[in-house]
Amino acid sequence: MIRVVAAPWVLPGLAPGAPAASAPAIADGAVALEGERVRAVGPRAEVEARFGPGERLDAVLLPALVNAHLHLELSHMKGWVAGGEGLPGWIQLFVAARRRTREGEPEEAMGMAAEDLVRAGVAAVGDISNTLDSLAPLAAAGLGGTIFHEVFGFTPERFEEARAAARQVREAAAPPPGLRVVESPHAIYSTNAAALRALLRSGPGSLHLAEDPAERAFCATESAGPFGRMYATLGAALHALRITGRSPVDAVKAELRPHHLAVHCVDLDDEDLRALAATGATVVLCPRSNRYILGALPRLEALLAAGIPLAVGTDSLASAPSLAPLAELALLRREVPAVAATRLLPLAWNGAALAAPHVGRLAPGAAPGVLAAPLEGARPPDPAEWLVSTFGAEERPFTWLARQRPGPERPE
Numbered sequence: 001m002i003r004v005v006a007a008p009w010v011l012p013g014l015a016p017g018a019p020a021a022s023a024p025a026i027a028d029g030a031v032a033l034e035g036e037r038v039r040a041v042g043p044r045a046e047v048e049a050r051f052g053p054g055e056r057l058d059a060v061l062l063p064a065l066v067n068a069h070l071h072l073e074l075s076h077m078k079g080w081v082a083g084g085e086g087l088p089g090w091i092q093l094f095v096a097a098r099r100r101t102r103e104g105e106p107e108e109a110m111g112m113a114a115e116d117l118v119r120a121g122v123a124a125v126g127d128i129s130n131t132l133d134s135l136a137p138l139a140a141a142g143l144g145g146t147i148f149h150e151v152f153g154f155t156p157e158r159f160e161e162a163r164a165a166a167r168q169v170r171e172a173a174a175p176p177p178g179l180r181v182v183e184s185p186h187a188i189y190s191t192n193a194a195a196l197r198a199l200l201r202s203g204p205g206s207l208h209l210a211e212d213p214a215e216r217a218f219c220a221t222e223s224a225g226p227f228g229r230m231y232a233t234l235g236a237a238l239h240a241l242r243i244t245g246r247s248p249v250d251a252v253k254a255e256l257r258p259h260h261l262a263v264h265c266v267d268l269d270d271e272d273l274r275a276l277a278a279t280g281a282t283v284v285l286c287p288r289s290n291r292y293i294l295g296a297l298p299r300l301e302a303l304l305a306a307g308i309p310l311a312v313g314t315d316s317l318a319s320a321p322s323l324a325p326l327a328e329l330a331l332l333r334r335e336v337p338a339v340a341a342t343r344l345l346p347l348a349w350n351g352a353a354l355a356a357p358h359v360g361r362l363a364p365g366a367a368p369g370v371l372a373a374p375l376e377g378a379r380p381p382d383p384a385e386w387l388v389s390t391f392g393a394e395e396r397p398f399t400w401l402a403r404q405r406p407g408p409e410r411p412e
């Protein structure tokens, strides 16, 4: 049974063979669906000639999105932590606030936040978890992607203890197909050098990197800066344990691979950009969180010019107002007007970075998840611009035409 859906505009997602570019929008287009799978995408006349007349939707059709960096388990902390003081100050406020968490509070908030992700058009996540408590709500909402199970600890003893405990939690977990769990580091300032390098060498992972200039001070200066002061009790041992380099990127570049996500990357100089590009790692931008915590934004144009693979995330509700990836792109579109919406949307279609390569492209045979963004009578000349700057900026809810399904693609 083939279902044909026609609309004034179809955005096919990533261009075939071009992971960082949008395929051109199709005016008066259609999508043929067989169950959750895409059979064909193209001009309505061509699709209807093959599969019969379609139902007409007043909408922009597009593949489902990714949120490549969030912390679902912090969803109950929305509005709990004031920003504007920079990362070291924010972390101290955050740790104190998290202690106020009441029994059952995270679970309730995670269920609602997972449903919000679906309304925001998200099919695949890069979720950061300390507990793996986010696995059940993500699975229940039908979300795929990767859960990065964070392990940290500054002294070798604390780290090994945390790593062993995390391994036990992971062994007891049963992720559904399409949702993978991997061990992951947290940041250069929360793990000693040897452990951080070992985690990065062990396989795919996600690392908060160069979020704040304090990280540069931590690895590049004698005093180790504000993060060094957090470890005042370690005294002399801090200097032997910490990772060093002329910058956070420099400190870890030898270990970064294409299967890594480097999250935030706000404090980058030109040498960092070149070094990051050479690693092939994907940089995940969370601009609303950066603006809230630091009052700064990543160097979008320089990252694009360097050819660095990019994705978009929201960070947690403790530092971002929602989990909607298009709202992040809307901020970038507003703040960096030289970068068009068609160049921003690939950041929200980067399923490959989350081990969900079927997400982000309306490819025949695949089940990427298909969304409709209702136009409500609007007739935008540029559907990508409308999607980001109107639909996305206003956080209007998507309608799902087909859900994502992992698994091998069937030939047409």
Ligand SMILES: [Zn+2]
Pocket: 069, 070, 071, 128, 208, 263, 315, 316
């Ligand atoms: Zn984060």
